[in-house]
Amino acid sequence: MKPRFRQSMNWLHTWVGFSFGWLLYFIFITGTTGYFDSEIDRWMKPEITVVDQVINQDKVIAAAELQLKKLAPESTQWYIGLPASRTPFVQIQWLQSADVEKNILRSWHKRYLDTQTGEANDARKTAGGETLYRMHYNLHYIPQLAGYILTSLATMLMLIGLVTGVIIHKKIFIEFFTFRAKKGIRSWLDIHNIFSVLPLPFHLMITYSGLLLLMGITMSSVIDFRYGEGQQNHRKFYNEAKLDIKEQQYIDLPTESFSLKTVLNDVAIRYKNHKINYIGLIEQGSKNEQYEIWFDKYEGIHLVSTVKYRINSNKVEIQTATEKAGSAAQIYDLFEHLHEGLFANIYVRWLYFLSGLLGAGMVATGIILWIKKRQINNPKNKQLNVISVIEHINIGIIIGLPIAIASYFWANRLLPIDITDRANWEVHCFFIAMLASIIFSLCLSTRKAWLNLLWFTAMIYLTLPLVNLVTTEHNILLSIQKSDWLMLGFDLSMLFFGICFAMAAIIVNKTKEQKKSTPILANLNTKKKLKAAVH
Amino acid sequence: MTFIKNYANSINITARIFIALIGGFILANLVAIIISYLPADNKVDGIVMGMMVSFIIYTITVLVVFSTKTAKKAGISVVSGCLIAYGIIAYLNYGS
Numbered sequence: 001m002k003p004r005f006r007q008s009m010n011w012l013h014t015w016v017g018f019s020f021g022w023l024l025y026f027i028f029i030t031g032t033t034g035y036f037d038s039e040i041d042r043w044m045k046p047e048i049t050v051v052d053q054v055i056n057q058d059k060v061i062a063a064a065e066l067q068l069k070k071l072a073p074e075s076t077q078w079y080i081g082l083p084a085s086r087t088p089f090v091q092i093q094w095l096q097s098a099d100v101e102k103n104i105l106r107s108w109h110k111r112y113l114d115t116q117t118g119e120a121n122d123a124r125k126t127a128g129g130e131t132l133y134r135m136h137y138n139l140h141y142i143p144q145l146a147g148y149i150l151t152s153l154a155t156m157l158m159l160i161g162l163v164t165g166v167i168i169h170k171k172i173f174i175e176f177f178t179f180r181a182k183k184g185i186r187s188w189l190d191i192h193n194i195f196s197v198l199p200l201p202f203h204l205m206i207t208y209s210g211l212l213l214l215m216g217i218t219m220s221s222v223i224d225f226r227y228g229e230g231q232q233n234h235r236k237f238y239n240e241a242k243l244d245i246k247e248q249q250y251i252d253l254p255t256e257s258f259s260l261k262t263v264l265n266d267v268a269i270r271y272k273n274h275k276i277n278y279i280g281l282i283e284q285g286s287k288n289e290q291y292e293i294w295f296d297k298y299e300g301i302h303l304v305s306t307v308k309y310r311i312n313s314n315k316v317e318i319q320t321a322t323e324k325a326g327s328a329a330q331i332y333d334l335f336e337h338l339h340e341g342l343f344a345n346i347y348v349r350w351l352y353f354l355s356g357l358l359g360a361g362m363v364a365t366g367i368i369l370w371i372k373k374r375q376i377n378n379p380k381n382k383q384l385n386v387i388s389v390i391e392h393i394n395i396g397i398i399i400g401l402p403i404a405i406a407s408y409f410w411a412n413r414l415l416p417i418d419i420t421d422r423a424n425w426e427v428h429c430f431f432i433a434m435l436a437s438i439i440f441s442l443c444l445s446t447r448k449a450w451l452n453l454l455w456f457t458a459m460i461y462l463t464l465p466l467v468n469l470v471t472t473e474h475n476i477l478l479s480i481q482k483s484d485w486l487m488l489g490f491d492l493s494m495l496f497f498g499i500c501f502a503m504a505a506i507i508v509n510k511t512k513e514q515k516k517s518t519p520i521l522a523n524l525n526t527k528k529k530l531k532a533a534v535h
Numbered sequence: 536m537t538f539i540k541n542y543a544n545s546i547n548i549t550a551r552i553f554i555a556l557i558g559g560f561i562l563a564n565l566v567a568i569i570i571s572y573l574p575a576d577n578k579v580d581g582i583v584m585g586m587m588v589s590f591i592i593y594t595i596t597v598l599v600v601f602s603t604k605t606a607k608k609a610g611i612s613v614v615s616g617c618l619i620a621y622g623i624i625a626y627l628n629y630g631s
Contacts, residue, residue, distance in 0.1 A: 005602050008601050008602045009598070009601070009602065011601070012597070012598070012601045156590065156593060156594075159590065159594055160594050160597050160598070163594055163598065164598070167598075208590065211590045212586075212587055212590075215586045215587065215589075215590075216586075219563075219564065219567060219586040219589050221564050222564060222567045222568055222571060222582055222585055222586050222589070223582060225568050226568065226571050226578060226581075226582055227582070237579065237582070240579045241579045241580075241582070241583055243579075325580075326577055326579060326580030326583060327580060328580045328581070328583040328584035328587060329579075329580060329583050331587065332583055332587065
């Protein structure tokens with residue numbers, strides 16, 4: 001390729017990063033929002049009543065059961081969710097089995113229980129936090145399989161980019177602490193290094209585990225070869241691969257009195273220190289009657305202790321699953337849990353969020369570097385300059401994505417409640433906003449595009465709590481009063497992001513002015529020096 | 536021949552991209568299948584292990600393809616790698 005190994009790797013790093021850069025930026029940002037999916041979901045469903053005092057568990061479960069009986073008498077699977085730190089409300093879910101005659105599809109339904117009145121309320125139709133984070137691997141508009149393959153390809157290139165990035169840096173440790181401000185391309189390179197090197201373990205983990213999560217699709221030929229082709233064989237493989245080590249024991253509980261109440265009594269004695277998160281009631285009243293108890297407890301990064309109660313040959317049996325049977329499957333589990341970060345408490349969750357943003361920053365600064373380097377090499381003299389078009393689109397995407405996310409939240413509050421396809425329209429608003437910001441950026445000079453878009457983003461984030469105040473009964477003061485911490489946290493975070501964007505706008509405004517007074521790229525000598533420095 | 540000379544660089548890079556993307560994918564899959572035979576008693580675990588390692592193989596292959604002197608050399612090394620891997624698989628399949 002190039003005469004020296006490191007030079008070839010530099011070339012590879014540049015092009016691998018640039019080719020899928022925009023998609024990677026999208027994946028990083030939308031994926032990062034996934035670390036707060038429950039919190040976003042709660043904000044997007046303002047109708048939920050939060051439980052702000054200690055509840056009488058038996059009473060709540062009885063009320064939930066009553067509602068389930070009323071709403072879904074024929075369903076075989078009921079779930080009752082009790083308040084937990086990330087979901088401080090009572091929710092009931094049931095499975096609607098498919099009915100061909102009545103043209104009903106198999107689907108899950110969800111309602112939220114008001115613990116004061118015992119009523120089950122429905123929240124507004126919203127795409128919620130789940131759709132937002134799912135975008136980072138299904139890309140929403142394209143077919144699912146194509147989305148998986150595209151994101152996997154982008155992730156693969158990201159992994160190659162990371163490895164080559166490590167190879168081409170001689171002084172990786174020193175670059176931790178190096179930042180030369182106001183030196184044009186040199187400063188961009190320094191920022192790129194800081195964003196990449198500091199959270200490098202996170203980047204490597206998230207990239208590799210991302211590949212693993214979709215490996216059943218991208219590397220399915222291995223399963224085809226060893227297990228046989230077709231859906232049935234694949235399912236057989238997955239069933240075996242997902243096998244947990246199970247521990248069973250019989251307990252002293254008369255089978256005649258086997259019911260939710262006796263099960264809960266047993267749980268209260270047997271698992272005194274555990275807090276129940278979910279209760280599953282499966283096939284109640286039939287031979288296969290079964291109860292699942294999910295605890296809100298993580299040991300290390302694994303969700304531990306799901307207990308199943310069922311009747312087995314005239315005795316009540318309890319079953320707990322510990323870990324995966326295979327050693328490779330255990331490693332896979334480790335990576336999956338690390339990627340999803342479900343175990344994380346609020347501090348680690350913010351660290352995840354920050355690392356994700358740094359990843360997005362790494363990709364964004366990488367693309368900016370690519371553009372700046374090419375602008376030095378080919379000065380702007382042609383009429384139609386491809387590099388400058390890319391530069392404008394790039395600005396439109398980098399700032400456009402935060403705008404899109406804010407629009408998604410705005411749409412949730414402003415779209416009419418009873419509009420058909422409401423959830424889909426929220427997502428449409430997301431992409432329309434991004435497209436609009438790209439077009440807007442193409443119409444302006446780069447400086448104006450940066451400034452205007454940054455100010456606009458700051459404005460829409462700062463006004464989000466206001467929108468919340470006007471369109472719902474929630475506001476910052478009331479949230480404090482009701483100790484509705486998720487709602488409060490969301491509003492405050494939006495204010496914080498708004499301030500960050502405003503500060504970015506002020507910084508951009510200042511740096512450009514200084515540049516005018518001392519134009520760094522003006523004389524040819526500095527240009528040559530810079531070229532040498534970059535290579 | 537002047538066409539090839541004029542566009543030597545582009546052809547070189549295009550060839551490498553194809554070798555890296557497609558050749559690398561095939562090689563990664565083949566090596567994954569070989570690894571899946573390693574744990575003799577647990578086929579499923581072997582497959583999971585193979586698929587997990589395949590991404591590392593892919594990365595290394597791409598690095599090799601873009602670091603060799605000529606595209607031809609890169610092509611030869613990937614193709615011969617695939618052939619060797621295929622041979623091993625054929626042998627393993629025959630043995631079992």
